[in-house]
Amino acid sequence: MRSPVLAGVLMLSSTLAFAQGAERDEFFWLGEINKATTVINSEEGLLDEALVPGIAAALADVIENGSQAGAERPSAVIRFEPLLIEAGGAEVTLLHAGRSSQDMHATYRAAILREKLLELAGQLNTTSRTLVDLAAGHVETIVPNYTNGVAAQPNSFAHYLLGHAAGLDRDAQKIREAYARVDRSPMGTTVLNGTGWPLNRQRMADYLGFAALVDNAYDASQISSMDQPVEVASIVTSVALHTGNFIEDVLTQYAQTRPWILLEEGGGNTFVSSAMPQKRNPGLLNDTRSDASHAVTLAMGPVLQTHNITPGMSDPKDVGANSRMVDAGIQALAGLDRVLKALVISPERALEELNSDWTASQEIADILMRDHGLPFREGHEVASQIVGFARAEGIGPLDFPYEEARRIYAVTVEDDPDYPRELPLSEEQFRAALDPVAIVNNRATSGGPQPAEVERMIAEARERLQAQEEWIAARRDHIDSSLAQLDRDFGALLP
Numbered sequence: 001m002r003s004p005v006l007a008g009v010l011m012l013s014s015t016l017a018f019a020q021g022a023e024r025d026e027f028f029w030l031g032e033i034n035k036a037t038t039v040i041n042s043e044e045g046l047l048d049e050a051l052v053p054g055i056a057a058a059l060a061d062v063i064e065n066g067s068q069a070g071a072e073r074p075s076a077v078i079r080f081e082p083l084l085i086e087a088g089g090a091e092v093t094l095l096h097a098g099r100s101s102q103d104m105h106a107t108y109r110a111a112i113l114r115e116k117l118l119e120l121a122g123q124l125n126t127t128s129r130t131l132v133d134l135a136a137g138h139v140e141t142i143v144p145n146y147t148n149g150v151a152a153q154p155n156s157f158a159h160y161l162l163g164h165a166a167g168l169d170r171d172a173q174k175i176r177e178a179y180a181r182v183d184r185s186p187m188g189t190t191v192l193n194g195t196g197w198p199l200n201r202q203r204m205a206d207y208l209g210f211a212a213l214v215d216n217a218y219d220a221s222q223i224s225s226m227d228q229p230v231e232v233a234s235i236v237t238s239v240a241l242h243t244g245n246f247i248e249d250v251l252t253q254y255a256q257t258r259p260w261i262l263l264e265e266g267g268g269n270t271f272v273s274s275a276m277p278q279k280r281n282p283g284l285l286n287d288t289r290s291d292a293s294h295a296v297t298l299a300m301g302p303v304l305q306t307h308n309i310t311p312g313m314s315d316p317k318d319v320g321a322n323s324r325m326v327d328a329g330i331q332a333l334a335g336l337d338r339v340l341k342a343l344v345i346s347p348e349r350a351l352e353e354l355n356s357d358w359t360a361s362q363e364i365a366d367i368l369m370r371d372h373g374l375p376f377r378e379g380h381e382v383a384s385q386i387v388g389f390a391r392a393e394g395i396g397p398l399d400f401p402y403e404e405a406r407r408i409y410a411v412t413v414e415d416d417p418d419y420p421r422e423l424p425l426s427e428e429q430f431r432a433a434l435d436p437v438a439i440v441n442n443r444a445t446s447g448g449p450q451p452a453e454v455e456r457m458i459a460e461a462r463e464r465l466q467a468q469e470e471w472i473a474a475r476r477d478h479i480d481s482s483l484a485q486l487d488r489d490f491g492a493l494l495p
Contacts, residue, residue: 023073024111024112024115025073025075025112025319026073026074026075026076026105026108026112026319027066027073027074027075027080028073029107029108029111029112029208030074030075030077030080030104030108031059031062031063031066032207032208032483032486033104033107033108033187033204033208034059034080034084034095035059035207035486035487035490036203036204036207036208036486036490037095037099037204038052038055038056038059038095038490038493039207039486039489039490039493040199040200040203040204040207041095041097041199042493044198044200046097046197046198046199047094047095047097048094051091051094052493053493053494053495054088054089054091054092054495055088055091055092055094055095056490056493056494056495057087057088057494057495058084058087058088058089058092059084059087059088059092059095060494061087061088062080062083062084062087065083066083075319076101076105077100077101077104077105078101081093081096097195097197097199098188098190098195098196098197098199099187099188099190099195100190100191102189102190102191102192102221102312103186103187103188103189103190103191103220103221104187105221105317106186106189106214106220106221106225107185107186107187107208108319109225109228109317109319109322110182110183110184110185110186110210110225110228111208111209111210112319112323113182113228113229113232113322113326114179114182114183114475114479115479116232116322116323116326116327117175117178117179117182117232117235117326118179118472118475118476119326119327119330120175120235120236120239120326120329120330120333121172121175121176121179121468121471121472122472123330123333123334123337124168124171124172124175124239124333125172125465125468125469125472126333126337127168127333127334127336127337127340128165128168128169128172128461128465129462129465130337130340130341131161131164131165131168131340132161132162132165132458132461132462132465134161134340134343135157135158135159135161135162135165135454135458135461136158136458137158138156138157138158138161138345139156139158139451139454139455139458140156140451141156141157141158141345141347141350142154142155142156142157142347142350142351142354142436142437142440143155143156143157143160143260143261143345143347143350143354144260144350144353144354144357144359145160146249146252149252151353151354151357151359152359153359153360153362153439154354154359154360154436154437154439154440155440155449156440156449156451156454157345157347157350158449158454158458159440159448159449159454159457162454162457162458162461164242164245164246165461167242167245168239168242169461169464170238171235171238171239171242172464172468174234174235174238175235176468176471178228178231178232178235179475180211181224181227181228181231182228182231182232183210183211183212183475184205184210184211184212184213184214184224185201185204185205185208185210185212185213185214186214186220186221186224186225187199187201187204187205187208188200188201188204188213189201189214189217189218189220189221190217191221192217192218192220192221192222192312193217193218194217201213206482207482207483207485207486207489208482208483208486209478209479209480209481209482209483211478221312222311222312223311223312225312225317226306226311226312226313226316226317229302229306229316229317229322229325230302230303230306230316232302232322232325232326233298233299233300233301233302233303233325234299235329236295236296236298236299236325236326236328236329237295237296237299239295239329239332239333240292240293240295240296240299240328240329240332241292241296243288243291243292243332243333243335243336244289244292244293244296244332246336246339247285247288247289247292247336247339248289250263250282250285250339250343251282251285251286251289254282254285258349259349260345260346260347260349260350260352260353261343261344261345261346261350262282262343262344263282263284263285263339263342263343263344264342264343264344265280267342268283268284269282269283269284269338269342270282270283270284284335284338284339284342285339287335288332288335288336288338288339291328291331291332291335292332292335294328294331294332295325295328295329295331295332298321298324298325298328299325299328299329301316301321301325302316302321302322302325351436351437354436355396355397355398355436356396357396357397358386358387358390358391358397359436360397360433360434360435360436360439361383361384361386361387361397361434362380362383363433363434363439364379364382364383364386364425364430364433364434365379365380365382365383366379367379367425367429367433368382368424368425371424372420372424373419374413374419378412378413378416378419381412382408382409382412382413385408385411385412386400386404386405386408389404389408397434398434400434402427402430402431405423405425405430406422406423409422409423410422410423
């Protein structure tokens with residue numbers, strides 16, 4: 001059975017852990033740093049064992065008091081330490097051996113920023129999974145894709161969505177790479193060149209859940225702590241740009257009288273114009289676009305604040321500003337997730353748009369080169385002349401006269417005797433070359449829109465999402481288990 005003393009220690013430790021776990025802000029991390037210092041320095045002979053219970057109790061009081069509703073939770077060492085002195089007397093400042101606000105603040109900034117990166121990674125995974133799941137339902141949906149704002153070629157909607165998912169996957173890679181650089185402990189570097197105290201930096205890093213140390217003491221608070229928000233800002237920028245690109249692509253459909261992709265009406269997705277009864281304004285699209293722009297705006301802050309300042313200045317390091325920047329990226333991704341879940345796609349209308357224009361005309365040039373030896377530019381000219389004639393006469397691809405195609409071909413190649421004199425495509429082949437569905441299904445390139453390739457890419461995308469989910473969970477578990485161990489070891493010091 002547990003002794004009453006041990007039971008009391010465990011209960012107090014549990015209470016302390018619960019109180020500390022409410023909000024992992026600057027105050028929280030100052031408490032954790034002080035707890036770790038108390039444990040490490042007492043065990044390694046840097047703190048008089050006789051003083052440890054009183055110091056530990058004073059620290060526990062400060063943490064407990066700061067966890068009460070409406071209580072002060074100072075974020076600076078110079079405001080946290082007076083509370084310690086008030087609770088335990090001047091001897092509590094023995095904890096400050098070899099420490100500075102420089103390395104302590106750099107440590108809590110890194111700790112908070114890494115958790116923000118995990119939040120961003122979590123929302124990114126949620127949105128990406130929605131995107132991939134949507135793609136899985138539209139492998140055979142053929143839609144127009146656009147370049148320079150003009151309908152360019154037929155594509156499967158799934159392939160298009162997976163292209164956007166690939167961009168978000170690169171954002172996930174950037175988060176993992178940046179996290180490894182942020183997840184390093186500056187503690188023990190003091191101001192910029194270390195200390196004469198033999199501090200155990202590795203034990204401190206382990207207790208605070210860091211995977212590694214910032215190796216160079218000057219780098220710790222003077223260089224890397226300025227780099228981190230700038231690097232995270234670049235990721236937020238990328239996430240916001242990917243979000244905005246997709247939103248803009250959908251928004252252009254609202255300029256058409258008969259779009260093939262729209263938001264489901266109601267539920268906050270759209271709203272009726274105050275003056276024009278026929279209008280359904282895409283409010284969710286506009287809001288998400290605005291959120292993405294806001295994220296980009298905030299992400300410019302660390303870059304501009306780091307520009308033209310000497311190393312180590314605090315300008316780009318503000319925890320609140322950098323957290324709001326990441327939160328803006330999260331909000332943009334959450335909006336994109338809502339957009340994806342609200343999309344209504346009309347495969348029939350998409351195919352109608354494809355067949356009303358000449359987005360399949362490149363296939364004629366490809367077939368003439370691949371199967372009949374014409375240089376691409378020559379075949380391109382044949383197709384271009386067909387399109388020019390058709391548009392001048394108001395003829396769509398489905399209705400274009402085969403005999404007119406033969407005439408245009410003969411006129412185009414008449415000056416070069418090396419090419420076949422007659423159009424080498426039968427009428428059936430000519431019609432098939434203009435079929436958007438056949439074009440997509442007959443693609444042979446790795447990474448193309450043909451169903452087999454799309455299914456492969458969907459499966460691999462899901463594997464990456466699962467791996468990312470496991471990576472996020474492992475990082476969170478490492479932090480939580482490290483702090484739990486610190487709580488247990490600190491609790492054992494309490495009187």
